[in-house]
Amino acid sequence: MVSGSSSMEEVVQVEARRLWNATTKDSHKFLPKVLPEVFTSITILQGDGGVGTVKQFNFTPGKKDFSFIKERVDELDEENFVYKYTAIEGGPLGKQLSSACFEVKLVPRKEGGCVARWTCNYETLPGVQPDEGKLKEIKEDSFGMLKKVEQYLLSNPNLYC
Numbered sequence: 597m598v599s600g601s602s603s604m605e606e607v608v609q610v611e612a613r614r615l616w617n618a619t620t621k622d623s624h625k626f627l628p629k630v631l632p633e634v635f636t637s638i639t640i641l642q643g644d645g646g647v648g649t650v651k652q653f654n655f656t657p658g659k660k661d662f663s664f665i666k667e668r669v670d671e672l673d674e675e676n677f678v679y680k681y682t683a684i685e686g687g688p689l690g691k692q693l694s695s696a697c698f699e700v701k702l703v704p705r706k707e708g709g710c711v712a713r714w715t716c717n718y719e720t721l722p723g724v725q726p727d728e729g730k731l732k733e734i735k736e737d738s739f740g741m742l743k744k745v746e747q748y749l750l751s752n753p754n755l756y757c
Contacts, residue, residue, distance in 0.1 A: 597719055597721065597722050598719070598726055599717070599718070599719050600719075600726050601715065601718070602718075602735065603713065603714060603715040604738060605713045605714075606712050607710075608711070608742065608746050609708065610709055610745075610749045611708070611710060612677050612704045613756075615702055615710060615746075615749065616674070616677050616679075619745060622756070624638040624639065624640055624651060625638075627745075630745055630748045631741055631744060632656075633656060634656060634659065635653060635656070636654045638652070641666070643669070645669075646669065647672055649669040650666055650667070651666070651667050653666075662687050662688065662691075665685070665686040665687030666683070666685040667681045667682065667698075668681060668682050677703070677710075680697070680698065680699045681697070681698050682696070692720060692721060692724050692727070693720055693724075694719045694720065695718060695719045696716055696718040696719075697716070697718075698715065698716050699714070699715045700713070700714050701713045712742060
C-alpha cells in the first residue's frame with residue numbers, strides 16, 4: 597500500500613462565488629449540462645447537499661475506466677469556498693485505490709476571477725504502485741473540464757451570480 601497526493605492549481609477568469617455555486621452547490625444539474633461528454637447524470641442519493649450528502653456521478657461510455665463513482669461530502673465551507681469529499685464506491689476504488697479524499701478550494705483574486713486548487717490524497721491497494729501516467733491524464737482531463745466550465749460561465753454572465 598502506498599500513500600500519495602496529487603494536486604493542481606489553475607487561474608480561472610470566473611469569480612469564486614459563481615464557480616462555487618455552479619460546480620459545488622448545483623453540480624448535479626450543472627455538470628451534466630455543460631459536460632455531457634463526461635457525465636450522463638449526477639444523482640443525490642442521500643442528504644440535502646450539505647455535509648454527509650452522498651452523490652453518484654454516472655459517466656458516459658467514453659469513460660473507459662469506470663462507469664460511476666459515489667462521493668460523500670465531508671466539509672462544505674461556503675465562506676472560504678472549501679469543499680472536501682471522499683470517494684466511497686466505484687471509480688478507481690477496489691481496482692487501484694483503497695481510499696481517495698479530495699479538497700477543492702477557490703481563492704478569490706483581487707484582479708478578478710479566482711484560483712482553483714484541487715488536491716487528492718489517496719492510498720493504493722496492496723501491491724499497486726501509483727501510475728504517474730494516469731495521474732497526469734487525470735490532471736489534464738480535470739483541467740479540460742475546468743476550462744469548459746469557465747468558458748460556459750463566461751459566455752453566460754448572468755448564471756450563478
